[in-house]
Amino acid sequence: MTVAPSDLRAGRFAPSPSGGLHVGNLRTALLAWLFARSSGRRFLLRVEDLDRARAGAEAVQLRDLAAIGLDWDGEVVRQTERGAHYDDAIARLTAAGLTYECFCTRREIQEAPSAPHAPQGAYPGTCRSLTEAQRARRRAERPAAIRLRAGVTEWAVTDVLHGRYAGIVDDFVLRRNDGVVAYNLAVVVDDAAQGIDQVVRGDDLLPSTPRQAYLAGLLGVRVPEYAHVPLVLNRAGRRLAKRDGAVTLAGLAAVGVPAREVAGRLLASLGLPEDLHAALAAFPGVLASGALPREPWVLDPAELSRRRPREMSS
Missing domain, CATH: 3.90.800.10 (Glutamyl-tRNA Synthetase; Domain 3)
Known part of the structure; x- marks a missing residue:
């Protein structure tokens, strides 16, 4: 599935262990993985636990990322150890x-x-x-x-x-x-230490990026390539939250929607095949053509929690 990586280049996903990952977080994680793997980069995980750690959340997040088909290189890095x-x-x-x-x-x-x-x-x-x-x-x-x-x-x-x-x-x-x-x-500091030269994250973090790039220059470290991807919003135009209903893998599994189907729907929302192998193969062309969405995905969680007919989800 993966392109042979270069040890000198890496992308990453860096969640805060403040609770379960909702489908917006998982969609960003899929994009970070696709950007990295399709360009021959390593894909690393870093837990940003300096401020908002909840007991047990990290293990659940790692399990959810694996459940939608993502893999990563090396050990997970935690900010509290740095x-x-x-x-x-x-x-x-x-x-x-x-x-x-x-x-x-x-x-x-x-x-x-x-x-x-x-x-x-x-x-x-x-x-x-x-x-x-x-x-x-x-x-x-x-x-x-x-x-x-x-x-x-x-x-x-x-x-x-x-x-x-x-x-x-x-x-x-x-x-x-x-x-x-x-x-x-x-x-x-963490991106420089891990050799991260590609940062893919939600576009709500774009306004803070000039500060980080300027600081990287002062510290004499490489400024990464940035790709700030659109968020997933509810019908009211706000970021998804638990109050929106079944928006985590656990919540969706409870209403009969398995992780593999969730991943397929997230990939489809990006204009990609619903199979992760096929999505990885198609990703460079979709990115080069400008077809990757630039606008938020407005999601009705009730639609997401409806199980597809068997013939559509197979």
Whole structure:
């Protein structure tokens, strides 16, 4: 089924173990696998468990990914085991004068006037120029977060599906004041360490990508090829959630829809054959032709949970 991989190239799927994967997550996982395998890349799994881990969720997620036919290379990597790597990256940035302590609360940030010429939504730079005396006084009041001292306000990336995309780069948080490393730092460090040169993920993460690409440059690591794929939405135009009904493999199995059939329907929604082997063979042509969907898949979960006639699902 797979093309012989290159050890120098890899794609990945990186879920947060906060609960079961719904069909939107599984559709993104299928796409990440297809992008990687069709281009001869390794396909890696990373559990992003720094902040939202639920007991037992990782095992269920891995089982669900295998149930829809996905395989992966090597051991699963967990972010909670990689703290020293994040510390090293922040230390390197600090030694280069590219970080500073921030004591702002969310409310203070929301109420602060924007810095001159700063893009809307950017951190206003409240703590950027504090004196040592001011920092010492604030440290006595609350712990500090660590922010990047950015040298630009905007950065552009190129996305396989979206083309050129320019977005805000502000003095974003690298480590929160509770000691937890921020996603934007962790994902850059982890992708570089794992040799990830292709990132396929939901397009809700596209706005944060310029920050990550800019940070990769500061750390001297490779900026991956990006492909931000459309989400699955319910009929109200919102992202799928448990309240929508049977949208996980467990929920669908309970109403008689097996994992293999779920995978087939997800592949069909992408304009691909419903068999994973056939979908892998067809994927390069579908991608090259521009036929891969760019818009969200609006799904009525009630339709998904209806079992197909035997002759249609065989």
